[in-house]
Amino acid sequence: MSRRRHEPHEEHPDESWLLPYxxxxxxxxxxxxxxxAASSVNTSKFEEMSRAFKTAFSSGLGVLDNGALTEDNKQKRRTDEDLERKDDGKRSREALQQQEQQNLEELxxxxxxxxxxxxxSSQLETQLNQSELLITIRDNALFPSxxxxxxxxxxxxxxxxxxxxQQYPxxxxxxxxxxxxxxxNTSEFPSNWELSSKRAINFMKILLDNPAFDPKRFSAIGYGEFRPLDSNNSDAGRATNRRVEVSILRKYLEPTDGNNSNEITLSAIAQEGKAAAQPK
Known part of the structure; x- marks a missing residue:
């Protein structure tokens, strides 16, 4: 029998270095x-990407998790900006309220x-309250009976x-x-509705003879006998109730519960008056 020759095995080199390489x-x-990529994008995107890497490496968050973090930051920034605008608006409104108060006090x-x-003094009086500067004129100072x-x-x-x-047009x-x-009950005035309305309109017309006024800012309403100041059981009480009132309406009011609007409009009061002026 012939003997088989055993070829020596070739030694393979160590290739473990390929992994780190x-x-x-x-x-x-x-x-x-x-x-x-950084050379072809704008600076803001690069800075945002840089912050994402920095956040990921420093906090242990994955890069993909950074989207939620960025949205939170944007939402917080928007909230802060909204609060700042509200504060500015509040300060501005307070300044306007103070100026309005000063104007009405001077008037x-x-x-x-x-x-x-x-x-x-016995025929006119003024009252400044939270909604208006009110001028009350007794009817005997203006109209015959x-x-x-x-x-x-x-x-x-x-x-x-x-x-x-006219200083405050x-x-x-x-x-x-x-x-x-x-x-x-006359041919001209079938009831006190007509009489009170006509008196208000006639007084308003004299005010509007002044060219400094804009008629769009004026309104006249007749309330008849339905908003008395005193009892109608005496001559003195009835005389108090017969009157013309001129209201200079505030533009900036203190907020009330359940109402975020601080402004009062003439149209709202006019609608109230028209409703009250309908006979029942």
């Missing part, structure tokens, strides 16, 4: 891709000085009031007429 090449390729002071100087025609000497009073109001003016509960 392939990892290194992969990282280099990723680096070159990032550098290339009331001027009206009171005119009333005192003219000896009209049962009439809506303003007395010739009383037209000067309406003109003087209009002259003082941007305010809305509401003129309202009121009577006592004594019935009236």
């Amino acid at each position: 392939s990892d290194l090449m992969t990282l280099l390729l990723a680096l070159f891709i990032v550098l290339y 009331q002071k001027e009206l009171n000085q005119y009333i005192q100087k003219s000896g009209l 049962g009439s809506a025609n303003i007395k010739p000497d009383s037209q000067k009073l309406a003109t003087a009031i209009g002259h003082m109001l 941007d305010y809305e003016i509401l003129v309202t007429g009121h009577t006592d509960n004594q019935p009236i």
